[in-house]
Amino acid sequence: MVKNTCNPQTAMDQLDQRFQASIAKSTLSMSPLQGLLSYIDWSRHLAISPGKQLELFNLGVAQSLALAQYAQRTQTVGIPGTPSYHSNLNIEPPITDRRFSDERWKIWPFNILQLSYLMTEEWWKEATTDIRGATPHHLDLVRMAGQQFLNALSPKNFVPSNPEVLQKTLEEKGANLLRGSMNAWQLFMQQYTGTPDPKLENFKVGQHLATTPGKVVLRNQLMELIQYTPTTEKVHPEPILITPAWIMKYYILDLSPHNSMIRHLLDQGYTVFCISWKNPGVEERNMGMDDYLSMGFFAALDAINQITGQHKVHATGYCLGGTLLSIAAAAMGRDQDDRLLSITMLAAQTDFSEPGELSLFIDNSQLAILEAEMADIGYLTGEQMAGAFLMLRSDLLIWSRYIKELLLGEESTMNDLMAWNTDTTRMPAKMHSQYLRRLFLNDDLAEGKYPVNGRPVSLTDIHLPVFCLGTETDHIAPWHSVYKIHPLCCTDMTFVLTNKGHNAGVVSEPGHKNRYYRVLARAKDEPYLGPDEWYETAQHHEGSWWNCWFSWLKERSGKPVSPPPMGNPEKGYPLLCDAPGVYVFEK
Incomplete structure (x- = not known):
């Protein structure tokens, strides 16, 4: 008899993994079973809920009546560009939306089309909300899937039903559609050949972006540490360590010279260090969260202590970099490591019970598919992460661009933040699985x-002063979720809420138009305020929240002294190369 030396369990697990990985490749890394289970859960529970069915029927009848009444009150005929055209722009529809803010959407028949569409969206949202017995996560998935379908069918996306496109087509005798066809061909060729957008030539890293002078003083398998050249004769003795998220390139905090947070910190008289994460490949597949702590944050902190000779450091973390910072600070508090002077959390979550729209892609079924696929290639690709964000914001990121470039025939524009957003990163399989399961799921x-x-x-165990920033329209780290740090930390807390979203709200340099923020500080012995009560109590200020943060840091910093040296070769931190380093260029 031949003895079977294989481990059956391991062999069966490998078979499951390879089979699920093959499924992931044909489903855009989405779990088909989770979608099916969500639909079954929703439809079956709706089928045994006659009260909900009656509620939806009544809503549909009420919407139909409201639509008919509105149509009767706005009896205007004609289309833009024709002699019979006239309009009544004084009657607002019963439902309004910024997507249809153009005055031409108030003209018949476009007013009826947009109102009918918005009512359909309203009905669908109600049809996927509060179904007795259905799992809320399943309802969210069904709602999102239906919304993707509705986004595609919006009257804005078709020439005859979009008054702006129709008027331009009549005025230009279709020339806009010809330009749109040329734009479509150009986009197709860029995707097919893998060539970058030509407009990115004006936003090259090291030439236009991430140009703040500095030196790489540490490089290991996971990160480079950049020390920036001081811009003032004297600096505060306490340096600043910036920990960005590993799901993005660090230079969102060092974009163009005018909106570089790092450059502004230097001008405020600080010694600034920033971690630039490696874009991981197959070799880093087994790097986990512990490695990002030890080889990332703590390695950087050790280097700063040796280079500057300063024991106290202001630590700043952005997005998941802020979450990593909170974990490190809690461990340091537990172990009585007192090297941090303050903590700044920028759009960073510590409580993931309500993580925002990304939770749509995080459950056991979805993670099993992702983990199976990552086991094959060793990492999560940047395209997979970008695809998730496209689905969450398809109306803005896909269809708005489609209308502008393909229907209106206009040339797309590019700015530094948009250029940064195209510079995607990968994530090691082990680390990505760990943080999704440990943080988001559990x-x-x-x-x-x-x-x-x-x-x-x-x-x-964190007893340091904390400055925490949330952004009003953040769909990655909703500010109500970011706010949950309050009951978790027994320390002095300054919470700031600024307008805009996850990225634009953070990159909000002084002088930027139409920016404002709310701020309220809480001492560690003061009672807890809920987020809504905080919002009503906090002081409203016009302008950039950066100025508020700079003042907060200054109050907790010492009197300026001579700048420390750049690097410290004697302690093992030589000047390796100029900023922005090597890792930021990895594709």
């Missing part, structure tokens, strides 16, 4: 179960 950090060096950490 909420280990908020529940005091997240392990560092084999022992759990608790945010209650």
Whole structure:
């Protein structure tokens, strides 16, 4: 008899993994079973809910009556550009939306089309909300899938039903559609050949973006540490360490010279260090969250202590970099490591019980598909992450561009933030799986179960002053979720809420138009305020929140002294190369 030396369990697991990975390749990394289960859960529970069915029927009848009444009150005929054209622009529809803010949408028949569309959206939202017995996550998935379909069918997306496009087509005798066809061909060829957008030539890293002078003083398998050249004769003795998220290139905080947060910090008289994460490949597939702590944050902190000779450091974290910072600070509090002077959290979550729209793609079924695919290639591609964001914001990121470039025939524009957004990154398989399961799925950090060096950490061990920023329209880290740090940390907390979203709200340099923020500080012994009560109590200020942060940092910093040296070769931190380093160019 021949003895079977294979491990059956391992072999069967490998078979499952390879089979699920093959499924992922044909489903855009989405779990088809999760979609099917969501639809079954919604439809079956709706089928046994006659009260909900009656509610939806009544809503449909009420909407039909409202639509008929509105149509009767706005009896105007004609289309833009014809002699019979006239309009009544004084009657607002019963539902309004910024997507149809152009005055031409108030003209018959376009007013009826847009109102009918918005009513359909309203009905669908109600049809996927509060179904007795249905799982809320399943309802969210069904709602999102239906919304993608509705986004595609919007009257804005078709020439005859979009008054702006129709008028331009009549005025230009179709020339806009010809230009749109040429734009479509150009986009197709760029995708087919893999060539970048020509407009990116004006936004090259190291030439136009990430140009703040500095030196790379540390490089390991996961990151480069950049020390920036001071711009003032004297600097505050406490340096600043910036930890960006590993799902993005660091230079969102060092875009163009006028809106570079790093350059502004230098001008405020600080010594600034920033981590630039490596764009990981197959070799880093087994790098996990512990590696990002030890080889990332703590390696950078050790280097700063040796280079500057300063024991105290202001630490700043953006997005998941802020989450990593909170984990590190909690571990340092637990271990009585007092090298941090303050913590700044920028659009960073610590409680993931309500993580925002990204939770649509995070459940056991979806993670199993992702993990199977990542096991094959060793990492999550930047295109996979970008695809998730496109689905969440398809109306803005896909269809708005389609209308502008293909229907109106206009040339697309590019700015530094948009150029940065095209510079995608990868994530090691182990790390990506760990943070999705431990943070998003299980909420280990908020529940005091997240392990560092084999022992759990608790945010209650953080006793440093905290500056925390949320952004009003953030769909990645909703500000109500960011606000949940308050009951988790027993410390002095300054919370700021600024307008705009996850990226544009953070990159909000002084002098930027139409920016404002709210701020309210809470001492550690003051009672807790809920987010809505905080919003009503906080002071409203016009302008950039950066000025508020600069003042907060200055109050906690010492008197200026001579700048520290650049690097410290004697301690093992030589000047390796000029900023922005090497890792930022990895594709």
